[in-house]
Amino acid sequence: MNSNPHNLVLSTSPFLKRPVDTPLIMRHVIYSLAPVALAAIWFFGVSALLLILTCIGGCMASEMLFEGKVPFRQRTVTDGSAALTGLLLALTLPPGLPLWMALVGSLAAIVVGKIIFGGLGQNVFNPSLTGRAFLQGCFPVPLTTWAAPGGLTDFFTLRGDTFALPFTNPEFDALSAATPLAKMKFDAAGTPLADLFFGNVSGSLGETSALLILLGGAYLAWCRFLNWRIPAGIFITIFAFATILHLANPERFPDGFFHLLSGGLMLGAVYMATDPVTSPVTPRGSWIFASGLGILVVSIREFGGLAEGVMYSILFMNACTPLIDRFTQPRTYGELNTENEPGESRG
Amino acid sequence: MANDTATATPDIAIAATSARDENLEALTRGIWRENPVFVMLLGNCPTLAVTNSVINSLAMGLATTFVLVMSCMIVAMIRDFVPKEVRIACYILVIATFVTIVDYLLQAISFDVHRALGAFISLIVVNCIILGRAEAFASKNSVLKSSLDALGFGIGFTLACLFMGVVREVIGAGSFAGIPLFGPDFAGWSIMILPGGAFFVLGSWLLLFNWLAARRKRRPA
Numbered sequence: 160m161n162s163n164p165h166n167l168v169l170s171t172s173p174f175l176k177r178p179v180d181t182p183l184i185m186r187h188v189i190y191s192l193a194p195v196a197l198a199a200i201w202f203f204g205v206s207a208l209l210l211i212l213t214c215i216g217g218c219m220a221s222e223m224l225f226e227g228k229v230p231f232r233q234r235t236v237t238d239g240s241a242a243l244t245g246l247l248l249a250l251t252l253p254p255g256l257p258l259w260m261a262l263v264g265s266l267a268a269i270v271v272g273k274i275i276f277g278g279l280g281q282n283v284f285n286p287s288l289t290g291r292a293f294l295q296g297c298f299p300v301p302l303t304t305w306a307a308p309g310g311l312t313d314f315f316t317l318r319g320d321t322f323a324l325p326f327t328n329p330e331f332d333a334l335s336a337a338t339p340l341a342k343m344k345f346d347a348a349g350t351p352l353a354d355l356f357f358g359n360v361s362g363s364l365g366e367t368s369a370l371l372i373l374l375g376g377a378y379l380a381w382c383r384f385l386n387w388r389i390p391a392g393i394f395i396t397i398f399a400f401a402t403i404l405h406l407a408n409p410e411r412f413p414d415g416f417f418h419l420l421s422g423g424l425m426l427g428a429v430y431m432a433t434d435p436v437t438s439p440v441t442p443r444g445s446w447i448f449a450s451g452l453g454i455l456v457v458s459i460r461e462f463g464g465l466a467e468g469v470m471y472s473i474l475f476m477n478a479c480t481p482l483i484d485r486f487t488q489p490r491t492y493g494e495l496n497t498e499n500e501p502g503e504s505r506g
Numbered sequence: 507m508a509n510d511t512a513t514a515t516p517d518i519a520i521a522a523t524s525a526r527d528e529n530l531e532a533l534t535r536g537i538w539r540e541n542p543v544f545v546m547l548l549g550n551c552p553t554l555a556v557t558n559s560v561i562n563s564l565a566m567g568l569a570t571t572f573v574l575v576m577s578c579m580i581v582a583m584i585r586d587f588v589p590k591e592v593r594i595a596c597y598i599l600v601i602a603t604f605v606t607i608v609d610y611l612l613q614a615i616s617f618d619v620h621r622a623l624g625a626f627i628s629l630i631v632v633n634c635i636i637l638g639r640a641e642a643f644a645s646k647n648s649v650l651k652s653s654l655d656a657l658g659f660g661i662g663f664t665l666a667c668l669f670m671g672v673v674r675e676v677i678g679a680g681s682f683a684g685i686p687l688f689g690p691d692f693a694g695w696s697i698m699i700l701p702g703g704a705f706f707v708l709g710s711w712l713l714l715f716n717w718l719a720a721r722r723k724r725r726p727a
Contacts, residue, residue: 260693271706296697327691 255319392449563671
Protein backbone atom coordinates (compact mmCIF):
# COMPACT_ATOMS: atom_id res chain seq x y z
CA MET A 160 0.00 0.00 0.00
CA ASN A 161 2.80 2.40 0.82
CA SER A 162 4.54 1.56 -2.41
CA ASN A 163 1.85 3.49 -4.30
CA PRO A 164 3.38 6.96 -4.86
CA HIS A 165 0.37 8.72 -6.33
CA ASN A 166 -2.26 7.83 -3.73
CA LEU A 167 -4.24 5.98 -6.35
CA VAL A 168 -7.26 4.06 -5.15
CA LEU A 169 -7.10 0.64 -6.71
CA SER A 170 -10.26 -1.42 -6.86
CA THR A 171 -12.13 -3.76 -9.13
CA SER A 172 -15.26 -3.00 -11.11
CA PRO A 173 -18.04 -1.88 -10.90
CA PHE A 174 -16.96 1.74 -10.60
CA LEU A 175 -20.30 3.45 -11.06
CA LYS A 176 -22.83 2.45 -8.48
CA ARG A 177 -26.48 3.27 -8.14
CA PRO A 178 -27.82 3.33 -4.61
CA VAL A 179 -30.10 0.41 -5.41
CA ASP A 180 -30.55 -2.19 -2.74
CA THR A 181 -33.26 -4.61 -1.71
CA PRO A 182 -35.23 -2.18 0.52
CA LEU A 183 -35.31 0.42 -2.27
CA ILE A 184 -36.61 -2.05 -4.86
CA MET A 185 -39.16 -3.44 -2.44
CA ARG A 186 -40.37 0.09 -1.64
CA HIS A 187 -40.81 0.89 -5.31
CA VAL A 188 -42.72 -2.31 -5.98
CA ILE A 189 -45.00 -1.51 -3.06
CA TYR A 190 -45.55 2.05 -4.37
CA SER A 191 -46.42 0.71 -7.79
CA LEU A 192 -48.93 -1.67 -6.20
CA ALA A 193 -50.59 1.07 -4.15
CA PRO A 194 -53.06 2.05 -6.91
CA VAL A 195 -54.06 -1.59 -7.33
CA ALA A 196 -54.62 -1.91 -3.58
CA LEU A 197 -56.63 1.33 -3.54
CA ALA A 198 -58.77 0.10 -6.42
CA ALA A 199 -59.40 -3.10 -4.49
CA ILE A 200 -60.50 -1.06 -1.48
CA TRP A 201 -62.74 1.03 -3.76
CA PHE A 202 -64.44 -2.04 -5.18
CA PHE A 203 -64.57 -4.24 -2.08
CA GLY A 204 -64.69 -1.73 0.78
CA VAL A 205 -63.57 -2.26 4.31
CA SER A 206 -63.20 -6.04 3.87
CA ALA A 207 -60.40 -5.48 1.38
CA LEU A 208 -58.70 -2.92 3.59
CA LEU A 209 -58.75 -5.26 6.60
CA LEU A 210 -57.54 -8.17 4.50
CA ILE A 211 -54.57 -6.19 3.15
CA LEU A 212 -53.60 -4.94 6.61
CA THR A 213 -53.93 -8.43 8.10
CA CYS A 214 -51.76 -10.05 5.44
CA ILE A 215 -49.03 -7.40 5.64
CA GLY A 216 -49.08 -7.53 9.44
CA GLY A 217 -49.13 -11.33 9.48
CA CYS A 218 -46.21 -11.64 7.07
CA MET A 219 -44.10 -9.08 8.91
CA ALA A 220 -44.85 -10.69 12.27
CA SER A 221 -43.92 -14.14 10.94
CA GLU A 222 -40.71 -12.75 9.46
CA MET A 223 -39.84 -11.05 12.74
CA LEU A 224 -40.55 -14.26 14.63
CA PHE A 225 -38.35 -16.44 12.47
CA GLU A 226 -35.72 -14.14 10.97
CA GLY A 227 -33.10 -14.99 13.62
CA LYS A 228 -33.52 -18.68 12.86
CA VAL A 229 -31.81 -18.31 9.49
CA PRO A 230 -28.04 -18.33 9.97
CA PHE A 231 -26.19 -15.12 9.06
CA ARG A 232 -29.38 -13.23 8.37
CA GLN A 233 -30.50 -10.85 11.04
CA ARG A 234 -33.17 -8.17 10.88
CA THR A 235 -34.67 -8.89 7.51
CA VAL A 236 -38.11 -7.63 8.43
CA THR A 237 -37.16 -4.02 7.69
CA ASP A 238 -36.17 -4.66 4.07
CA GLY A 239 -39.81 -4.61 3.03
CA SER A 240 -39.82 -8.01 1.38
CA ALA A 241 -42.19 -9.45 3.98
CA ALA A 242 -44.54 -6.49 3.59
CA LEU A 243 -44.51 -6.97 -0.17
CA THR A 244 -45.21 -10.69 0.22
CA GLY A 245 -48.15 -9.82 2.46
CA LEU A 246 -49.52 -7.23 0.06
CA LEU A 247 -49.25 -9.60 -2.91
CA LEU A 248 -50.83 -12.41 -0.92
CA ALA A 249 -53.75 -10.16 0.03
CA LEU A 250 -54.23 -9.21 -3.61
CA THR A 251 -54.66 -12.86 -4.57
CA LEU A 252 -57.34 -13.55 -1.97
CA PRO A 253 -61.11 -13.25 -2.32
CA PRO A 254 -62.44 -10.14 -0.52
CA GLY A 255 -64.77 -12.00 1.84
CA LEU A 256 -62.10 -14.30 3.27
CA PRO A 257 -62.12 -14.54 7.09
CA LEU A 258 -59.16 -12.70 8.56
CA TRP A 259 -57.91 -15.70 10.52
CA MET A 260 -57.49 -17.62 7.28
CA ALA A 261 -55.48 -14.73 5.88
CA LEU A 262 -53.20 -15.00 8.92
CA VAL A 263 -52.71 -18.72 8.31
CA GLY A 264 -51.83 -17.92 4.71
CA SER A 265 -49.34 -15.26 5.78
CA LEU A 266 -47.63 -17.66 8.14
CA ALA A 267 -47.44 -20.33 5.42
CA ALA A 268 -46.14 -17.80 2.90
CA ILE A 269 -43.26 -16.68 5.07
CA VAL A 270 -42.38 -19.92 6.87
CA VAL A 271 -43.07 -22.56 4.21
CA GLY A 272 -42.42 -20.28 1.27
CA LYS A 273 -39.30 -18.49 2.42
CA ILE A 274 -37.76 -19.14 5.84
CA ILE A 275 -37.30 -22.91 5.55
CA PHE A 276 -35.38 -22.43 2.32
CA GLY A 277 -33.00 -20.00 4.01
CA GLY A 278 -34.71 -16.62 3.74
CA LEU A 279 -34.97 -14.02 1.01
CA GLY A 280 -33.08 -14.97 -2.13
CA GLN A 281 -33.01 -18.69 -1.36
CA ASN A 282 -36.65 -19.60 -1.90
CA VAL A 283 -37.61 -21.89 -4.78
CA PHE A 284 -41.23 -20.78 -5.00
CA ASN A 285 -42.81 -17.37 -4.91
CA PRO A 286 -43.69 -16.93 -1.20
CA SER A 287 -47.04 -15.21 -1.62
CA LEU A 288 -48.22 -17.82 -4.10
CA THR A 289 -46.99 -20.57 -1.77
CA GLY A 290 -49.16 -19.04 0.93
CA ARG A 291 -52.11 -18.88 -1.41
CA ALA A 292 -51.62 -22.45 -2.61
CA PHE A 293 -51.49 -23.59 1.02
CA LEU A 294 -54.74 -21.76 1.73
CA GLN A 295 -56.34 -23.16 -1.40
CA GLY A 296 -55.39 -26.65 -0.24
CA CYS A 297 -56.68 -26.03 3.28
CA PHE A 298 -59.89 -24.12 2.68
CA PRO A 299 -61.03 -24.65 -0.92
CA VAL A 300 -64.57 -23.37 -0.43
CA PRO A 301 -63.91 -19.96 1.19
CA LEU A 302 -61.07 -19.42 -1.29
CA THR A 303 -63.44 -19.73 -4.25
CA THR A 304 -66.37 -17.73 -2.90
CA TRP A 305 -66.29 -14.34 -4.57
CA ALA A 306 -68.12 -11.15 -3.72
CA ALA A 307 -69.66 -8.87 -6.30
CA PRO A 308 -67.85 -5.52 -6.70
CA GLY A 309 -69.45 -2.36 -5.39
CA GLY A 310 -68.60 1.32 -5.14
CA LEU A 311 -67.78 3.69 -2.32
CA THR A 312 -71.41 3.80 -1.25
CA ASP A 313 -71.24 0.44 0.42
CA PHE A 314 -67.75 0.87 1.78
CA PHE A 315 -68.68 -0.46 5.18
CA THR A 316 -70.56 -3.51 3.91
CA LEU A 317 -68.57 -6.62 4.69
CA ARG A 318 -68.08 -8.80 1.63
CA GLY A 319 -68.25 -12.06 3.54
CA ASP A 320 -67.75 -13.42 7.01
CA THR A 321 -64.60 -11.36 7.58
CA PHE A 322 -64.73 -11.68 11.35
CA ALA A 323 -65.39 -15.43 11.54
CA LEU A 324 -63.99 -16.86 14.76
CA PRO A 325 -60.60 -18.47 14.33
CA PHE A 326 -60.77 -22.13 13.28
CA THR A 327 -64.46 -21.95 12.43
CA ASN A 328 -66.11 -22.08 9.05
CA PRO A 329 -67.32 -18.76 7.66
CA GLU A 330 -71.00 -18.27 6.90
CA PHE A 331 -71.79 -17.30 3.35
CA ASP A 332 -74.38 -14.74 2.39
CA ALA A 333 -76.09 -13.82 -0.84
CA LEU A 334 -73.45 -11.30 -1.98
CA SER A 335 -71.36 -13.89 -3.77
CA ALA A 336 -70.94 -13.83 -7.53
CA ALA A 337 -69.04 -15.85 -10.11
CA THR A 338 -65.78 -14.59 -11.56
CA PRO A 339 -65.59 -13.93 -15.30
CA LEU A 340 -63.48 -17.06 -15.78
CA ALA A 341 -65.91 -19.22 -13.81
CA LYS A 342 -68.81 -17.76 -15.78
CA MET A 343 -67.01 -18.58 -19.00
CA LYS A 344 -66.05 -22.06 -17.90
CA PHE A 345 -69.22 -23.27 -16.26
CA ASP A 346 -71.95 -21.14 -17.91
CA ALA A 347 -70.25 -20.21 -21.20
CA ALA A 348 -71.16 -16.56 -20.53
CA GLY A 349 -68.82 -13.74 -21.49
CA THR A 350 -68.01 -10.50 -19.71
CA PRO A 351 -67.59 -7.11 -21.42
CA LEU A 352 -63.91 -6.42 -22.05
CA ALA A 353 -64.20 -2.87 -20.72
CA ASP A 354 -65.32 -4.19 -17.34
CA LEU A 355 -62.36 -6.52 -17.30
CA PHE A 356 -59.97 -3.74 -18.24
CA PHE A 357 -61.14 -1.21 -15.66
CA GLY A 358 -61.86 -3.74 -12.97
CA ASN A 359 -65.61 -3.77 -12.38
CA VAL A 360 -65.75 -7.54 -12.01
CA SER A 361 -65.86 -9.98 -9.14
CA GLY A 362 -62.71 -11.82 -8.22
CA SER A 363 -59.82 -11.61 -5.84
CA LEU A 364 -58.59 -8.17 -4.71
CA GLY A 365 -55.93 -7.77 -7.38
CA GLU A 366 -57.92 -9.48 -10.08
CA THR A 367 -59.98 -6.42 -10.80
CA SER A 368 -58.24 -3.67 -12.75
CA ALA A 369 -55.91 -4.76 -15.53
CA LEU A 370 -55.17 -1.12 -16.36
CA LEU A 371 -53.68 -0.21 -12.98
CA ILE A 372 -51.53 -3.33 -12.87
CA LEU A 373 -50.19 -2.61 -16.34
CA LEU A 374 -49.37 0.98 -15.32
CA GLY A 375 -47.57 -0.25 -12.19
CA GLY A 376 -45.67 -2.79 -14.24
CA ALA A 377 -44.71 -0.19 -16.82
CA TYR A 378 -43.36 2.05 -14.07
CA LEU A 379 -41.28 -0.79 -12.65
CA ALA A 380 -40.00 -1.78 -16.07
CA TRP A 381 -39.07 1.87 -16.71
CA CYS A 382 -37.11 1.86 -13.42
CA ARG A 383 -35.55 -1.44 -14.53
CA PHE A 384 -36.72 -3.19 -11.40
CA LEU A 385 -38.69 -5.63 -13.49
CA ASN A 386 -37.68 -8.02 -16.22
CA TRP A 387 -40.04 -6.89 -19.03
CA ARG A 388 -39.33 -10.03 -21.06
CA ILE A 389 -41.37 -12.20 -18.69
CA PRO A 390 -44.73 -10.35 -18.82
CA ALA A 391 -44.24 -9.66 -22.53
CA GLY A 392 -43.53 -13.32 -23.21
CA ILE A 393 -46.51 -14.43 -21.16
CA PHE A 394 -48.89 -12.02 -22.92
CA ILE A 395 -47.65 -13.00 -26.38
CA THR A 396 -47.85 -16.72 -25.70
CA ILE A 397 -51.29 -16.58 -24.13
CA PHE A 398 -52.67 -14.34 -26.84
CA ALA A 399 -51.26 -16.55 -29.60
CA PHE A 400 -52.36 -19.84 -28.04
CA ALA A 401 -55.83 -18.56 -27.12
CA THR A 402 -56.34 -17.01 -30.55
CA ILE A 403 -55.42 -20.26 -32.29
CA LEU A 404 -57.92 -22.13 -30.10
CA HIS A 405 -60.55 -19.44 -30.67
CA LEU A 406 -60.12 -19.58 -34.45
CA ALA A 407 -60.34 -23.37 -34.39
CA ASN A 408 -63.58 -23.37 -32.40
CA PRO A 409 -65.10 -19.95 -31.59
CA GLU A 410 -68.07 -21.58 -29.83
CA ARG A 411 -66.01 -23.32 -27.18
CA PHE A 412 -63.00 -21.07 -26.67
CA PRO A 413 -63.01 -17.36 -25.76
CA ASP A 414 -60.69 -15.03 -27.65
CA GLY A 415 -57.21 -13.94 -26.65
CA PHE A 416 -58.22 -10.59 -25.14
CA PHE A 417 -60.54 -12.29 -22.68
CA HIS A 418 -57.72 -14.55 -21.52
CA LEU A 419 -55.32 -11.64 -21.15
CA LEU A 420 -57.64 -9.45 -19.11
CA SER A 421 -59.47 -11.94 -16.92
CA GLY A 422 -58.49 -13.68 -13.73
CA GLY A 423 -55.24 -13.22 -11.89
CA LEU A 424 -53.19 -13.24 -15.05
CA MET A 425 -52.21 -9.55 -15.03
CA LEU A 426 -51.15 -9.56 -11.38
CA GLY A 427 -49.41 -12.91 -11.76
CA ALA A 428 -47.58 -12.04 -14.96
CA VAL A 429 -46.44 -8.58 -13.85
CA TYR A 430 -45.76 -9.02 -10.15
CA MET A 431 -45.33 -12.72 -9.38
CA ALA A 432 -43.77 -14.37 -12.39
CA THR A 433 -41.17 -11.59 -12.41
CA ASP A 434 -40.03 -12.23 -8.84
CA PRO A 435 -36.24 -12.05 -9.41
CA VAL A 436 -35.54 -14.86 -6.96
CA THR A 437 -37.76 -17.45 -8.59
CA SER A 438 -37.47 -16.58 -12.28
CA PRO A 439 -34.57 -17.25 -14.69
CA VAL A 440 -31.75 -14.72 -14.88
CA THR A 441 -30.80 -15.10 -18.53
CA PRO A 442 -32.81 -13.34 -21.28
CA ARG A 443 -33.22 -16.56 -23.23
CA GLY A 444 -34.31 -18.32 -20.06
CA SER A 445 -36.87 -15.58 -19.38
CA TRP A 446 -38.51 -16.16 -22.76
CA ILE A 447 -38.63 -19.93 -22.19
CA PHE A 448 -40.04 -19.39 -18.68
CA ALA A 449 -42.68 -16.97 -19.95
CA SER A 450 -43.84 -19.08 -22.87
CA GLY A 451 -44.04 -22.22 -20.75
CA LEU A 452 -46.12 -20.29 -18.25
CA GLY A 453 -48.45 -18.95 -20.91
CA ILE A 454 -49.08 -22.36 -22.41
CA LEU A 455 -49.77 -23.81 -18.96
CA VAL A 456 -52.21 -21.03 -18.05
CA VAL A 457 -54.33 -21.47 -21.18
CA SER A 458 -54.17 -25.27 -20.92
CA ILE A 459 -55.36 -25.28 -17.31
CA ARG A 460 -58.10 -22.75 -18.01
CA GLU A 461 -59.39 -24.50 -21.13
CA PHE A 462 -58.71 -28.18 -20.53
CA GLY A 463 -58.35 -28.49 -16.75
CA GLY A 464 -60.89 -28.82 -13.99
CA LEU A 465 -60.14 -25.42 -12.46
CA ALA A 466 -61.39 -22.09 -13.74
CA GLU A 467 -58.09 -20.33 -13.06
CA GLY A 468 -54.58 -21.70 -13.47
CA VAL A 469 -52.19 -18.76 -13.06
CA MET A 470 -51.11 -19.71 -9.53
CA TYR A 471 -50.23 -23.32 -10.32
CA SER A 472 -48.59 -22.35 -13.61
CA ILE A 473 -46.29 -19.88 -11.88
CA LEU A 474 -45.43 -22.33 -9.10
CA PHE A 475 -44.72 -25.03 -11.65
CA MET A 476 -42.47 -22.78 -13.71
CA ASN A 477 -40.73 -21.67 -10.49
CA ALA A 478 -39.76 -25.29 -10.02
CA CYS A 479 -38.36 -25.39 -13.57
CA THR A 480 -36.33 -22.21 -13.11
CA PRO A 481 -33.03 -23.79 -11.96
CA LEU A 482 -33.17 -26.16 -14.92
CA ILE A 483 -33.89 -23.33 -17.36
CA ASP A 484 -31.06 -21.27 -15.90
CA ARG A 485 -28.70 -24.19 -16.24
CA PHE A 486 -29.42 -24.77 -19.91
CA THR A 487 -29.41 -21.13 -20.96
CA GLN A 488 -26.09 -20.05 -19.48
CA PRO A 489 -24.37 -17.83 -22.00
CA ARG A 490 -21.08 -19.11 -23.36
CA THR A 491 -18.04 -17.24 -22.06
CA TYR A 492 -16.29 -15.19 -24.75
CA GLY A 493 -13.65 -17.39 -26.31
CA GLU A 494 -14.97 -20.65 -24.96
CA LEU A 495 -14.89 -23.37 -27.58
CA ASN A 496 -17.97 -25.29 -28.47
CA THR A 497 -17.08 -28.71 -27.13
CA GLU A 498 -20.51 -30.20 -27.45
CA ASN A 499 -19.87 -32.04 -30.71
CA GLU A 500 -16.38 -33.22 -29.93
CA PRO A 501 -16.14 -36.92 -29.18
CA GLY A 502 -15.04 -38.06 -25.78
CA GLU A 503 -15.79 -34.76 -24.14
CA SER A 504 -18.43 -34.57 -21.48
CA ARG A 505 -19.82 -31.27 -20.29
CA GLY A 506 -20.77 -32.70 -16.89
CA MET B 507 -26.02 -70.16 18.14
CA ALA B 508 -22.36 -70.37 18.95
CA ASN B 509 -21.19 -68.45 15.92
CA ASP B 510 -23.73 -65.65 16.41
CA THR B 511 -21.26 -63.22 17.88
CA ALA B 512 -18.84 -63.83 15.04
CA THR B 513 -21.31 -62.71 12.40
CA ALA B 514 -23.13 -60.06 14.45
CA THR B 515 -23.21 -56.51 13.23
CA PRO B 516 -20.43 -54.35 14.69
CA ASP B 517 -22.65 -51.98 16.69
CA ILE B 518 -24.08 -54.95 18.57
CA ALA B 519 -20.64 -56.42 19.16
CA ILE B 520 -19.47 -53.19 20.73
CA ALA B 521 -22.51 -52.72 22.90
CA ALA B 522 -22.57 -56.33 24.00
CA THR B 523 -22.00 -56.72 27.69
CA SER B 524 -24.33 -59.59 28.46
CA ALA B 525 -26.88 -61.53 26.49
CA ARG B 526 -29.75 -59.84 28.29
CA ASP B 527 -28.53 -56.32 27.57
CA GLU B 528 -28.07 -57.36 23.99
CA ASN B 529 -31.67 -58.51 23.71
CA LEU B 530 -32.96 -55.35 25.36
CA GLU B 531 -30.85 -53.30 23.02
CA ALA B 532 -32.27 -55.18 20.01
CA LEU B 533 -35.78 -54.44 21.21
CA THR B 534 -35.45 -50.76 22.09
CA ARG B 535 -33.20 -49.64 19.26
CA GLY B 536 -35.92 -49.52 16.62
CA ILE B 537 -38.44 -47.71 18.78
CA TRP B 538 -36.62 -44.45 19.20
CA ARG B 539 -32.90 -44.16 18.47
CA GLU B 540 -33.06 -45.84 15.06
CA ASN B 541 -36.74 -45.21 14.40
CA PRO B 542 -37.35 -46.52 10.87
CA VAL B 543 -39.40 -43.51 9.75
CA PHE B 544 -38.07 -40.50 11.62
CA VAL B 545 -34.39 -41.46 11.80
CA MET B 546 -33.71 -43.91 8.98
CA LEU B 547 -36.37 -42.54 6.60
CA LEU B 548 -37.42 -46.02 5.50
CA GLY B 549 -40.88 -47.11 4.47
CA ASN B 550 -42.03 -43.61 3.56
CA CYS B 551 -44.53 -44.83 1.00
CA PRO B 552 -47.15 -46.14 3.48
CA THR B 553 -46.21 -43.44 6.01
CA LEU B 554 -47.12 -40.72 3.54
CA ALA B 555 -49.99 -42.46 1.80
CA VAL B 556 -52.32 -43.94 4.41
CA THR B 557 -51.77 -41.89 7.57
CA ASN B 558 -54.67 -39.50 6.93
CA SER B 559 -56.56 -40.79 9.98
CA VAL B 560 -55.70 -42.33 13.32
CA ILE B 561 -57.50 -45.60 12.60
CA ASN B 562 -55.78 -46.07 9.24
CA SER B 563 -52.39 -45.30 10.77
CA LEU B 564 -52.91 -47.77 13.59
CA ALA B 565 -54.11 -50.50 11.21
CA MET B 566 -51.16 -49.95 8.90
CA GLY B 567 -48.69 -49.95 11.80
CA LEU B 568 -50.09 -53.13 13.34
CA ALA B 569 -50.29 -54.94 10.01
CA THR B 570 -46.66 -54.06 9.26
CA THR B 571 -45.55 -55.05 12.75
CA PHE B 572 -47.20 -58.45 12.42
CA VAL B 573 -45.60 -59.12 9.04
CA LEU B 574 -42.25 -57.83 10.29
CA VAL B 575 -42.12 -60.01 13.41
CA MET B 576 -43.36 -63.20 11.74
CA SER B 577 -41.13 -62.81 8.67
CA CYS B 578 -38.01 -62.03 10.68
CA MET B 579 -38.69 -65.05 12.87
CA ILE B 580 -38.99 -67.37 9.89
CA VAL B 581 -36.02 -65.79 8.13
CA ALA B 582 -33.88 -66.28 11.24
CA MET B 583 -35.03 -69.92 11.44
CA ILE B 584 -34.13 -70.74 7.85
CA ARG B 585 -31.00 -68.61 7.68
CA ASP B 586 -28.65 -71.59 7.68
CA PHE B 587 -30.45 -73.49 4.90
CA VAL B 588 -31.05 -70.73 2.35
CA PRO B 589 -28.41 -70.48 -0.37
CA LYS B 590 -26.92 -67.00 -0.54
CA GLU B 591 -27.77 -66.55 -4.22
CA VAL B 592 -31.53 -66.87 -3.80
CA ARG B 593 -31.97 -65.42 -0.33
CA ILE B 594 -33.84 -62.27 -1.37
CA ALA B 595 -36.36 -64.32 -3.34
CA CYS B 596 -36.85 -66.57 -0.31
CA TYR B 597 -37.35 -63.60 1.99
CA ILE B 598 -39.90 -62.07 -0.35
CA LEU B 599 -41.76 -65.37 -0.46
CA VAL B 600 -41.88 -65.54 3.35
CA ILE B 601 -42.96 -61.90 3.62
CA ALA B 602 -45.62 -62.30 0.93
CA THR B 603 -47.10 -65.24 2.79
CA PHE B 604 -47.66 -63.15 5.90
CA VAL B 605 -48.90 -60.17 3.91
CA THR B 606 -51.56 -62.41 2.40
CA ILE B 607 -52.55 -63.57 5.89
CA VAL B 608 -52.81 -59.94 7.07
CA ASP B 609 -54.77 -59.01 3.97
CA TYR B 610 -57.44 -61.60 4.65
CA LEU B 611 -57.43 -60.97 8.41
CA LEU B 612 -58.05 -57.27 7.89
CA GLN B 613 -60.88 -57.99 5.44
CA ALA B 614 -62.51 -60.16 8.09
CA ILE B 615 -61.99 -57.67 10.94
CA SER B 616 -62.93 -54.40 9.26
CA PHE B 617 -63.74 -54.20 5.59
CA ASP B 618 -63.87 -50.37 5.73
CA VAL B 619 -60.32 -50.06 6.97
CA HIS B 620 -59.23 -52.61 4.39
CA ARG B 621 -60.78 -50.53 1.65
CA ALA B 622 -59.22 -47.33 3.01
CA LEU B 623 -55.74 -48.87 3.02
CA GLY B 624 -56.29 -50.26 -0.46
CA ALA B 625 -53.20 -51.43 -2.30
CA PHE B 626 -50.90 -50.41 0.52
CA ILE B 627 -51.61 -53.62 2.41
CA SER B 628 -50.30 -55.66 -0.51
CA LEU B 629 -47.42 -53.25 -0.85
CA ILE B 630 -46.13 -54.22 2.60
CA VAL B 631 -44.34 -56.97 0.64
CA VAL B 632 -41.90 -54.45 -0.76
CA ASN B 633 -41.65 -52.28 2.36
CA CYS B 634 -37.95 -51.52 2.86
CA ILE B 635 -38.20 -51.79 6.62
CA ILE B 636 -39.16 -55.45 6.43
CA LEU B 637 -36.70 -56.47 3.74
CA GLY B 638 -34.06 -54.32 5.43
CA ARG B 639 -34.46 -55.99 8.82
CA ALA B 640 -34.62 -59.45 7.24
CA GLU B 641 -31.46 -58.87 5.23
CA ALA B 642 -29.47 -56.81 7.72
CA PHE B 643 -30.40 -58.46 10.99
CA ALA B 644 -32.60 -61.57 10.91
CA SER B 645 -30.41 -63.38 8.39
CA LYS B 646 -27.45 -63.11 10.77
CA ASN B 647 -28.94 -63.42 14.26
CA SER B 648 -30.75 -65.89 16.45
CA VAL B 649 -34.51 -66.34 16.31
CA LEU B 650 -35.09 -64.66 19.67
CA LYS B 651 -32.96 -61.64 18.92
CA SER B 652 -34.41 -61.26 15.44
CA SER B 653 -37.97 -61.32 16.75
CA LEU B 654 -37.15 -58.76 19.43
CA ASP B 655 -35.45 -56.54 16.85
CA ALA B 656 -38.43 -56.89 14.50
CA LEU B 657 -40.84 -56.12 17.31
CA GLY B 658 -38.89 -52.98 18.22
CA PHE B 659 -38.87 -51.73 14.66
CA GLY B 660 -42.54 -52.62 14.29
CA ILE B 661 -43.42 -50.57 17.38
CA GLY B 662 -41.26 -47.74 16.10
CA PHE B 663 -43.06 -47.80 12.75
CA THR B 664 -46.48 -47.94 14.40
CA LEU B 665 -45.60 -45.00 16.64
CA ALA B 666 -44.38 -43.00 13.67
CA CYS B 667 -47.57 -43.74 11.73
CA LEU B 668 -49.62 -42.70 14.76
CA PHE B 669 -47.63 -39.45 15.15
CA MET B 670 -48.46 -38.65 11.54
CA GLY B 671 -52.05 -39.82 11.72
CA VAL B 672 -52.95 -37.96 14.92
CA VAL B 673 -51.62 -34.62 13.64
CA ARG B 674 -53.22 -35.04 10.24
CA GLU B 675 -56.63 -36.08 11.53
CA VAL B 676 -56.82 -33.53 14.35
CA ILE B 677 -55.84 -30.58 12.16
CA GLY B 678 -57.39 -31.82 8.95
CA ALA B 679 -60.75 -33.08 10.15
CA GLY B 680 -60.94 -31.84 13.75
CA SER B 681 -61.48 -35.33 15.07
CA PHE B 682 -59.56 -38.10 16.81
CA ALA B 683 -60.23 -41.66 15.60
CA GLY B 684 -63.53 -40.45 14.17
CA ILE B 685 -64.67 -38.65 17.35
CA PRO B 686 -65.20 -34.92 16.66
CA LEU B 687 -63.12 -32.75 18.97
CA PHE B 688 -64.01 -29.15 18.21
CA GLY B 689 -67.70 -29.13 17.41
CA PRO B 690 -69.46 -28.73 14.07
CA ASP B 691 -68.17 -25.22 13.25
CA PHE B 692 -64.54 -26.27 13.02
CA ALA B 693 -62.97 -25.52 9.64
CA GLY B 694 -60.71 -28.48 8.85
CA TRP B 695 -57.46 -27.77 7.06
CA SER B 696 -58.25 -30.20 4.31
CA ILE B 697 -54.69 -30.08 2.94
CA MET B 698 -53.65 -32.16 5.93
CA ILE B 699 -55.91 -35.01 4.81
CA LEU B 700 -54.71 -34.66 1.21
CA PRO B 701 -51.35 -36.12 0.10
CA GLY B 702 -49.65 -32.73 0.25
CA GLY B 703 -50.27 -32.46 3.98
CA ALA B 704 -48.42 -35.74 4.55
CA PHE B 705 -45.23 -34.09 3.33
CA PHE B 706 -45.76 -31.05 5.54
CA VAL B 707 -46.38 -33.21 8.62
CA LEU B 708 -43.50 -35.61 7.94
CA GLY B 709 -41.20 -32.65 7.33
CA SER B 710 -42.25 -31.01 10.59
CA TRP B 711 -41.67 -34.23 12.56
CA LEU B 712 -38.25 -34.67 10.94
CA LEU B 713 -37.44 -31.07 11.85
CA LEU B 714 -38.33 -31.78 15.47
CA PHE B 715 -36.34 -35.03 15.60
CA ASN B 716 -33.27 -33.52 13.95
CA TRP B 717 -33.46 -30.53 16.26
CA LEU B 718 -33.63 -32.82 19.29
CA ALA B 719 -30.70 -34.88 17.98
CA ALA B 720 -28.63 -31.77 17.34
CA ARG B 721 -29.36 -30.47 20.82
CA ARG B 722 -28.39 -33.78 22.37
CA LYS B 723 -25.10 -33.70 20.46
CA ARG B 724 -24.33 -30.13 21.49
CA ARG B 725 -24.95 -30.80 25.15
CA PRO B 726 -22.64 -33.63 26.26
CA ALA B 727 -24.50 -35.95 28.56
